Amino acid sequence: MSAIYRLVSKLVYNRLTIKFYEWYLGRQIANGPKPSHVGLILDGNRRWANQLGLDHAAGHMAGAIKARQLLEWCLDLGIKTLTIYAFSTENFKRPKEEVDAITKIFKENIEEALNKNVIEENQVRVTVMGRMDLLPPDITQLVRKIEAASAKYDKFFLNIAFAYGGRAEIIDAVKKIATDVQSHKLEIKDIDEKEIEKRLYTAHLPKSDADLIIRTSGEERLSNFLLWQSAYSELVFTDIFWPDFRKYDLLRAIRIFQKRERRLGA
Structure with missing residues (x-):
């Protein structure tokens, strides 16, 4: 009985300590500038699963659960x-069974978001960025459905980069520009950064450039993520695997962001 009591006491103490630390970090960043656009590279699901002796699908499921928590944290912090x-x-x-598991989890999460009215309650505009033609038709239909259902909202923007590549995004934008030039809708002399940004996957956002990009799992590279939009992003890398990412990890990343001097090339 005493062993159980000690275990429960330790768990309660750890939880209270974490809550206090989150409160402390929240106070530290309360009066500083917060990033309006945060990008997150969700890395480490498979290695997290390997550590626990689980299959990779379990790691991706845990990662999806963590992504839902992340959305709640960003809503609470006012990150737009x-x-x-x-x-x-x-x-x-990757192996077909792993790709199938990931797309299945993705589909289930979109269906859950639609059925639970999460989007409407929080007025979240959801956009899936990527090559939709690479996904099964039932998933692309769901994507269109959730995008249409949330298109009227502008309180918060959630962009899910799925079947996404930063180079592919730029190529798609260049193709649109070439088409517009060919059809005489655009003059070559008028092509500039704004014209390119109008044709990127992030064109609908109030601020397409990411202020802060966080990557989990210890890797320190962008891996083809938001190549155009990350030109002046602050980068924060953390060793923790994505399923173990905690709210205070996000708060610490924001604190790092606030301590940096952002000159944006000036």
């Missing part, structure tokens, strides 16, 4: 735009 890197065009090279 969140872009998460969930699945890249390169990830299609």
